Amino acid sequence: MIKKTFKIAGMHCGSCAMNIDGELEDTKGIKQSNTNYAKQQTEVEFEQDVVSAEQIKSIIKTLGYTAS
């Protein structure tokens, strides 16, 4: 289980942050996600064997935001 912080671009409002958390925490392998609208970043705690950082980035991309 590791923790990684991703920079998120494209969040226009507070609910965007909640959307990202909702989607990520529903994903198998992701234990916790903490998205901060003000800081424009998300901190994700996940199981590397089950899901990769790249996969997390593409999930965020499908929601309409870019992650790096």
Added chain:
Amino acid sequence: MRQDNQQSRLVIYAIVGCIGLIGFLLIILATLGTPIKLPTTQSGNINLLTIFLTGLITGGLTCMAVQGGLLAATLAQNEEERLKEKATKSGTAVPILAFLTTKLIAYTTLGFLLGWFGSFFTLSLTLQVILQVAVAIFMIGTALNILNVHPIFRYFVIQPPRFLTRIVRKQSKSKAIFAPALLGALTVFIPCGTTQAMMALAIASGKPLFGAAILFAFILGTSPLFFILGFFATKLGDTLHAKFMRFAAFAIILLALFNLNNAMALSGLDIFKSSSSVSTSMANQPVIQKATIIIGANGYSPTTLTVRTGSQVSLHLNNTGGAGCIQTFTIPSMGIQQSVPLGTSSDISFIAPNKPGTIPFMCSMGMYRGVINVI
């Protein structure tokens, strides 16, 4: 997940049901024509139906300037979420309803406390000023964020705590209602105009249930107009979107500056005084110790008075036609604030300062200004 949906829905129905029940009971009280007897210094009996109608007709407007702007700012913060639910009317209505519901609950509770404990629960003038300034800052911060002026303004967006979002995650509506619901309850700390007069009535009733009923009836009366204006404003916003958001941001800034200006007047600071220097023409005014100020529909009358330094001054305030904030006569530099509901009168007295100068007076929102010249 479906369980969570049903659970939160049940909670919402329970709350709405309770409010409906309380409201129903209070309306029965009103139609039975239960008059609320006030202390003998005030004339007439006032019943709940009159209070409700006051809220319906006059109560909303001055409040819209402060609370409406606040609601607009919070709605603007979640505009993207609402746009996803563009198809449903409920996507627009639910946040506004959340705001009005928590506002109603908060004020009814306040009315209960006012009826029970009296003026212990009213805000001091200083706190009122601080809160008005805080609201103005919040509104400007939100507006500047909408205009993308600087990333630092992102901190003005209210994000609910993590544990709440986890519980009701699938209910997308609840994401958008947290901020409006919170702010609706917090409006109890920024009462305006007529609300303060109603709070005075609640205190005068001396009974917690009457106090609760008075504020419940009044806020309920103000809600339809609030809802209609809010609903159409956001619907319009959703259709025009980008251009509207810019316009909304500037409108919010203007409203905020208007509030700031009034807050400054209320604070007693002479930053924006129009003309309160004692001019020679004023020297012809008779020096008084007792005077009557009529609170009318368009302002206080007279707007200037002249008193002697160090003298005891008594003012009889008679409200013959004033609705809205004008009902709360305020002398900021002396820390005096007196609510005089429409149709009633009240007396205040104070000792004029020992040095010549000017004492501005105004309504509780810093408007309808006049001056007392001290010579």
